[in-house]
Amino acid sequence: METNNSKVLYTAVTHTTGGRTGESRSSDGKLDIKLSSPGSTGPGTNPEQLFAAGWSACFIGAIGKAAANLNVKVPADLYVSTEIDLVSGDDGYSLQARLNISLPGIDPEVARAIIQGASETCPYSKAIKGNVKTEYNLI
Incomplete structure (x- = not known):
């Protein structure tokens, strides 16, 4: 591999x-x-909760790297709340996701740039890209 x-x-x-x-x-x-x-x-x-927990933890690591690339210090109280939906449709079961990201004290435009960078480097985000409908929300 x-x-x-x-x-x-x-x-x-x-x-x-x-x-x-x-x-x-x-x-x-x-x-x-x-x-x-x-x-x-x-x-x-359940698998959905485990996936949400793993993805949240991984995404926080990716936020740290993306912020460092922009010379921004991440706040200690940042958090990611991930929601994973198990969906049943005409083509069977699938997942959809929302990552709700809090970056207190960071300018919203800078925070969005950090989130974008993290979404491009987080292994979970990369693994599901194009397969799982995903929203990254700054809260």
Whole structure:
């Protein structure tokens, strides 16, 4: 999977059984969770929540890099609230997403430039580009 100009920095490995009502564990033991269907009263989380959490964390890292490229210091209280919708349509199931980004104290025009830069470098954003309808909202 590597290209000539890239190298694998980290590989996450999980083992999941039971699908949406099962369990998932990481090979290093740091993740050990129960899964439940979205919107159910089951005891676990669901793939949509996990995707939202991972994407939010990754996007915050990308914000830091994009801000540094613009010589802007990111506020300590920045946050990203990510909403992932599971959608059912004529072509089956799909996802759509909204990343609601708070960059307090940064001029809105500069904040939008940071968000644009982050959306172009965040591995999650790049992976879903063109496949998942996504909105990046400055709040």
